[in-house]
Amino acid sequence: MSEKVVVIYSGGMDSYTVLNKALKQGHEVYALSFNYGQRHVKELEVAKEVCDDLNVPHKIVDISAINQLLAGSSLTDDIEVPEGHYEEESMKSTIVPNRNMILLSLAVGYAVSLKANKVFYGAHSGDHAIYPDCRPEFVKKMDDVCRIANYDEVEIVCPYLNNSKIDILTDGLKMGLDYSQTWTCYNGREKACGKCGACQERLEAFELNQATDPLSYE
Template sequence: MTEKVVVIYSGGMDSFTVLNRALKDGKHVYALSFDYGQKHVKELECAAKVCESLNVPHKIIDITAINQLLAGSSLTDDIDIPEGHYEDDNMKSTVVPNRNMILLSLAVGYAVSVEASQVYYGAHSGDHAIYPDCRPEFVEKMNDVCQIANYEPVEIYSPYLHVSKIDILTDGLNMGLDYSDTWTCYNGREKACGKCGACQERLEAFEKNNAVDPIAYEG
């Protein structure tokens, strides 16, 4: 019987690769996306389109009410999105307090309900400097808790935890993936800005892989 897994799928290039990695691993995938009050839903639209094309069961869950509690992030509040690389200190404004712990907890609950053994999570080394909830120690501790939080143990599985976005894209290109239906930019305009940390890291990944990013950029 094919093993069931839940994939946290934002619609970005990392989670898109994770989704396809799970499928390539032979898993029966349940994709789970969250509307947590981010400034745009372009990623979610991409996620829905991809899951429909792959015939993957997909839920988009509205948890925007949590923004009454989680203030101070440029991704959700009336704060300008910073420009620059993820290594720059100003990128800390993109941290949403406790976001990934909340999303992982909900995904684990969903995994228990559909009898899935794993939750696939797209943390990677490029996020370690700015995002504490993408670091190996956080993922390891969450995995420990999720082994005992229910009668059914659920593993938090991060296939790219110790590699960079460059390596994630390498794996995706080796799988023959088309990244035209992914969205990474923190801004929700018609074209990607090319200046925010998310865009810069994405463009760097394509450059290092000697590949052309299929999405359109401003300028």
């Protein structure tokens, strides 16, 4: 009998790979996406299309009301998205305060209601420099608390926690995944900008995998 799991699925490259990895491992996957007021809400449209195609149960939950509490991020406020490499100091403006702790808490609650015992999310080593809530020590502490927060133990699973986006793409390409079904750019325009940190990291991953990114860029 397959194991029920919840996958936090943004619609981006990393969570798309995690979603498919969980499916290929034989899990009964329930995808969970969040509208937290991000300017790149286009990623949610992509996520819905993918789940429809894969026949994966999918919920998109609107939690955008929390933005009256979580100010100061260029992803949710009227602040220009910085250009440049992901590890540059300016990219700290893309941090949404406490985002992953909030999303993981909601996903764990959903998992308990489903009687699922794992929540997957796509933190990876490329995030460690900028995002505190993607670092191994954060994941370990969240895993500890989520195992005792309910009568039913829930494990936090990050398959790529110690891998780079390059490694994630390598694994996804080996699985035969179609990355035209993902959205990475922090600007939610018709085409990807190619200049924000998210785009640059994505393009670097394709270049180092000697592969062509199927997305169109401005």
